[in-house]
Amino acid sequence: MLSHLATKGSPRLQQSFLTSTSTTASYIVRAAMSSSSAMAVPNWATVDPTKMGTSAEPYAVSNLVAGKWTKAQNTMTIPHPMDKEMHPIFTIPDTQVSELGPFLDSLKKVPKSGVHNPLKNPERYVQYGEISRKAGAALSTPEIAEYFTQCIMACVPKSHAQAAGEVRVTAAFLNNFAGDNVRRLAKSFGVPGDHYGQMSVGHRWPYGPVALVTPFNFPLEIPVLQLMGALFMGNKPVLKPSEQVSFVMEQFLRLLVDCGMDPNDVDFLNCKGPVAQELITGVPVRVTQFTGSSRVAELLLKATGGKVKIEDAGFDWKVIGPDVGDVDYVAWQCDQDAYASIGQKCSAQSICFIHENWKEVGLLEKMQAKAAQRKLDDFTVGPVLTVTTQQILDHTNKLASLPGAKVLWGGKELTGHKIPEIYGAVEPTAVFVPLEEMMKKENFDTCVNEIFAPFQVITYYNDDNLDLVLQALEGMSHHLTAACVSNDPVFQSKILANTVNGTTYAGRRARTTGAPQNHWFGPAGDPRGCGIGTPEAIQLVWSCHREIIHDSFVPSTWTDGPQS
Structure with a gap:
């Protein structure tokens, strides 16, 4: 070179x-x-x-x-x-x-x-x-x-x-x-x-x-x-x-x-x-x-x-709004958010709520096709360093066993690999879980349990049950990154006004993964949360406030004051 x-x-x-x-x-x-x-x-x-x-x-x-x-x-x-x-x-x-x-x-x-x-x-x-x-x-x-x-x-x-x-x-x-x-x-x-x-x-x-x-x-x-x-x-x-x-x-x-x-x-x-x-x-x-x-x-x-x-760790959500457009781009960004770096980003897309309007344009099929292009040769799939293959597959099967749920793609160990057994080796995976089933008390914690791997949960919603989506977002325990994929200002405002994630992207190009270079990156809603990358983040994490009050001159006219 x-x-x-x-x-x-x-x-x-x-x-x-x-x-x-x-x-x-x-x-x-x-x-x-x-x-x-x-x-x-x-x-x-x-x-x-x-x-x-x-x-x-x-x-x-x-x-x-x-x-x-x-x-x-x-x-x-x-x-x-x-x-x-x-x-x-x-x-x-x-x-x-x-x-x-x-x-x-x-x-x-x-x-x-x-x-x-x-x-x-x-x-x-x-x-x-x-x-x-x-x-x-x-x-x-x-x-x-x-x-x-x-x-x-x-x-x-x-x-x-x-x-x-x-x-x-x-x-x-x-x-x-x-x-x-x-x-x-x-x-x-x-x-x-x-x-x-x-x-x-x-x-x-x-x-x-x-x-x-x-x-x-x-x-x-x-x-x-x-x-x-x-x-x-x-x-x-x-x-x-x-x-x-x-x-x-x-x-x-x-x-x-x-x-x-x-x-x-x-x-x-x-x-x-x-x-x-x-x-x-x-x-x-x-x-x-x-x-x-x-x-x-x-x-x-x-x-x-x-x-x-x-x-x-963040269980990071993406909500894809009712306004359909730029389908290929949205599919590509979903694939990147869920599976780039083998899904091992704290900002990786963990769950995706898709409006039913996107069914007829084949968004899921495009996402599946993108996931299928990932391979060991170029490291777009590879080892998961903190979760074993069996742990990932067990979680996949547990979700897929819920009523109406199914594995959309993946859910299998990689073939032809030599990755050590202490690491994970799975195909990029997505599991569909019906929204109503997800929201049941006995299922919710399992559905929003973060697994640091190329894995995501997908569900559909419509105009009538959008409030159920907001309930799901409210019920999650970690609020790092999020994406509202919509250029509809009314829809966008409703999502943003009722959520808390510290780094939230909004608009048709919204993603969950972004480098902390030109913006704050960190969780919200937790007084222990920190940021990274910006002057404000550095000041918050690595310094504290000290007030020094300078009071220098006793006036020449001062006389013995009263005690209090």
């Missing part, structure tokens, strides 16, 4: 693509390429993702604590997600509670006032604007973008388009916060006081020691956006990534260090969940941002006394 780049280990081509305005030194990107591979491996990187699974000695991920890359006594081995007959792709430290001492010490050194705040070390806001600029520029170069795309695909088999899109969104986020935009996150506001010399000023204040627990399905985008937000606001974060994808963020941290980040600014902990909980409750960490399953979120909330910002 990049024949002009030198072989790794030989003198490297140095290409200056950015010149800092604050220093005469140029920021240099150096890339190196193995002579046996077309994969460009940056000089700061420590692994070639295209070679994972080919060696009996897999790559070993490291922890980062107090500025040093370290190992643990034990390791966890991550199997090849696509082929159980290949070697494991990497190992990670299986850090034990007895090995948490350096992490505890690192976080305990951080004051509640943070590493920086509007009154302390303000130059760090500018520093992180520069780091964000350099990292965004690096991810925007084709070589490094492709490197991280391959890193993602190595551990979360998703299509190249989906993986590359994740890298693009991450690069755009970093570019958004280049220059002065980090310090603008901490912008204060003032209110005039009651008398001369008095003014109140509201500040965005860091928490100090914080933690992130991040999921497998977006191994770069979610942890980078939340990690950088924590750093921008002056916190010292410890990052606990999902085991299956840990090496992606290890490589990104190495990029950040290459872009000027002090390695002491972040701790990187690989361990099992209970060990991370021991660290979080032992410091104590002031706030934890958790992205993942609702079950684990509830455990963390209890362990920390509620000091958790949550973006947990």
Whole structure:
């Protein structure tokens, strides 16, 4: 792919693509390429993702604590997600509670006032604007973008388009916060006081020691956006990534260090969940941002006394309105929302309410045809990393056994695959459940139970039972993303006015899945909910409000006042 780049280990081509305005030194990107591979491996990187699974000695991920890359006594081995007959792709430290001492010490050194705040070390806001600029520029170069795309695909088999899109969104986020935009996150506001010399000023204040627990399905985008937000606001974060994808963020941290980040600014902990909980409750960490399953979120909330910002699994709905049009587009978007990234998005379409007007134009048939085009060869189907094949099929059969319900498509294990048994391997699946049957008390919870896989529930409704649809939307427990596919302003207003999902798309092009790049992304209706991607999300999750009232001058005419 990049024949002009030198072989790794030989003198490297140095290409200056950015010149800092604050220093005469140029920021240099150096890339190196193995002579046996077309994969460009940056000089700061420590692994070639295209070679994972080919060696009996897999790559070993490291922890980062107090500025040093370290190992643990034990390791966890991550199997090849696509082929159980290949070697494991990497190992990670299986850090034990007895090995948490350096992490505890690192976080305990951080004051509640943070590493920086509007009154302390303000130059760090500018520093992180520069780091964000350099990292965004690096991810925007084709070589490094492709490197991280391959890193993602190595551990979360998703299509190249989906993986590359994740890298693009991450690069755009970093570019958004280049220059002065980090310090603008901490912008204060003032209110005039009651008398001369008095003014109140509201500040965005860091928490100090914080933690992130991040999921497998977006191994770069979610942890980078939340990690950088924590750093921008002056916190010292410890990052606990999902085991299956840990090496992606290890490589990104190495990029950040290459872009000027002090390695002491972040701790990187690989361990099992209970060990991370021991660290979080032992410091104590002031706030934890958790992205993942609702079950684990509830455990963390209890362990920390509620000091958790949550973006947990969403059971995301789509309502397709009575106005029919652009049928091919709507079918394509439904397929993307339900099955892109193998259905492993917190914003994936979990249930679709279709107005009966769409029956005569063959919307379901078009959706089925789209689903049938997905295949292992291009990773548009593949392994489900948190649910086994049997669990998915059991859920499918349970729903299909309801009166009037049926499997519309899928409902079978993939053929010709070598996916490990600990993962799931199923065809894109849809189960039809009649709306009236779904709404029965004994069935509703089963019908709206989120399963993180290429799976969706489909039902029909009409003008007469639209209120039943609204009852279903009201009864769901998680309110992350949603879509109202309609250009009818009356219908659209009725749906939007009576629902709560935090990220809701409306209009003919409405979808449930969208990148948190140009808009807020997060749940609503829960005081513990967090956002991601925007200045408002960063301020909400990674800072708190501090009011300082300046009151300076005692008037020369003051005399001893009355006591009260």
